[in-house]
Amino acid sequence: DIQLTQSPSFLSASVGDRVTITCRASQGIVSYVAWYQQKPGKAPKLLIYATSTLQSGVPSRFSGRGSGTEFTLTITSLQSEDLATYYCQHLDSYPITFGQGTRLEIK
């Protein structure tokens, strides 16, 4: 199984900051990753698919990139509504796995 490790696990940042979350895979990923945002008490929401494609309706301050074993989610100009936990997911093979999550706090 492919293990995904996100760093950091917890992140505290201020409104307007640029933040980057990294997702590292235990083996090279041939296909893509997706990123989700989960706000407290809510279902996850798809932010980015195919590593770098923004889901419809998602603000352009979110972006993704990467290949092989390292992928990143970047939020430029952090907003207060970005308070959430973020998860990466690989699309290489079954079983599908997610990273353990990165909890983002707004200072």
Place this chain on the structure above:
Amino acid sequence: QVQLVESGGGVVQPGESLRLSCAASSFTFSSHAMHWVRQAPGEGLEWVALISFDGSNKYYADSLKGRFTISRDNSKHTLYLHMNSLRADDTAVYFCARDPRGPTTTPPPNWFDSWGQGTLVTVSS
């Protein structure tokens, strides 16, 4: 707008069974593979199972094989998860989620573009 509404959660004792449902609307349910994903309290996301658009193929998380069964009734636009021999570590919110691709008999892993609100299953004596 895609709607997925889970139901059937509740409190059960260890060893008991439960069936979850996910009612789909506002899209052509019979054309999409569907998944179950769960989240234990305070924990991350864990993929549970996938069923192809026509029900002909199913994949499961290794740890759940033999106890959980995914199924669907396209005439009722409903996805199911049958859970047997429930254990305390099955306690979680269970989400159904849609694969956005069209009909694929053997769907490779994909992202989930729509999720239900989840239903809580608590296994406790």
